[in-house]
Amino acid sequence: MQIQPFFYELxxxxxxxxxxxxxxxxxxxxxxxxxxKNILFLDIETVPEFENWSELSxxxxxxxxxxxxxxxxxxxxxxxxxxxxxxxxEFGKIVCISVGYFTxxxxxxxxxxxxxxxxDEAKILTDFKGLLNTHFSQxxxxxxxxxxxxxxxxxxxxxxxxxxxxxxxxxxxxxKKPWEVPHLDTLELWKFGDYKHYTSLKLLTSILGIPSPxxxxxxxxxxxxxxxxxxxxxIVKYCEKDTIAVAQVLLRFNNEALLNDADITSV
Numbered sequence: 001m002q003i004q005p006f007f008y009e010l011x012x013x014x015x016x017x018x019x020x021x022x023x024x025x026x027x028x029x030x031x032x033x034x035x036x037k038n039i040l041f042l043d044i045e046t047v048p049e050f051e052n053w054s055e056l057s058x059x060x061x062x063x064x065x066x067x068x069x070x071x072x073x074x075x076x077x078x079x080x081x082x083x084x085x086x087x088x089x090e091f092g093k094i095v096c097i098s099v100g101y102f103t104x105x106x107x108x109x110x111x112x113x114x115x116x117x118x119x120d121e122a123k124i125l126t127d128f129k130g131l132l133n134t135h136f137s138q139x140x141x142x143x144x145x146x147x148x149x150x151x152x153x154x155x156x157x158x159x160x161x162x163x164x165x166x167x168x169x170x171x172x173x174x175x176k177k178p179w180e181v182p183h184l185d186t187l188e189l190w191k192f193g194d195y196k197h198y199t200s201l202k203l204l205t206s207i208l209g210i211p212s213p214x215x216x217x218x219x220x221x222x223x224x225x226x227x228x229x230x231x232x233x234x235i236v237k238y239c240e241k242d243t244i245a246v247a248q249v250l251l252r253f254n255n256e257a258l259l260n261d262a263d264i265t266s267v
Contacts, residue, residue, distance in 0.1 A: 048085035089158035213241035
C-alpha cells in the first residue's frame, strides 16, 4: 500500500489519525464496518391475531376499518381486507421468529440458524428476548433484517409491549439517537440514501445471484398455511430461508463469497 507524501506528512502529525487512515485503506475491500460475527440476522412471520373477522369485537372491527381505510379505499370491505391484518402489530401476531449468526470453524465461515415458533406468541417473544439478553446484549452486537427498521423490529417491540414483556435493550429505542440504534437493514443499505426506493428481498437475491427464499410460499400465504393447513413447520422453513437470504445479501454487500448448503446448520 502506498500513501502519497502529502497525506503522510499530514497524518504523521497525529498517530491516532494515521491509524484510522491505515485501517480504512487496508480494509477498503470490505464495505461493512461491523464484524459479521456481531450480527444477529432475523426474520419474522405474522398472521392476523384471529382466524375470522367475526372473532373481533365491534370496537376492534371499527378500529380496523379506520386503520385500513387508506389502504382499502373503496376496493375492499374491512372484513374482506382482514386477511391482511398480520402486517399491523395492532391486529396481528407473530408465529415465528428465525435468527441466524455467523461462527468460524477451522477458519471457515458458518451460519447457524434457529427458530422460535408456535401458537403462544408470548412464549415466542420471551424466548427470543432470552437469546438477545444472553448472547447479543453487548453494545457492539447488532440486529439485521430486510426492511427490519420498518417492519420486523418495531413489530416485535410492539407485540412485547402488548404482552407486558419488558423490552430488551436491542429493541428499546426510547431516547436513543439515530446513530445509537443497534439495527442494520439490508433494504436501507441497498437504498444508498434513495429513500423512495423499495426493493423486495426476492428481487435483491435475484439480481445478486443468491438462491431465492421464495420457492415455496410467500408472505401473503402465511396466514392460510397457519390457520387452514395448520402447517407451522412449513412456515418455519420459509422464515429460516428468508433469514439465510438476508445473511447472504450482507455477504454480497461486503464482497464476500456466498455460503454453500454445507455451511448452514439448523440448531
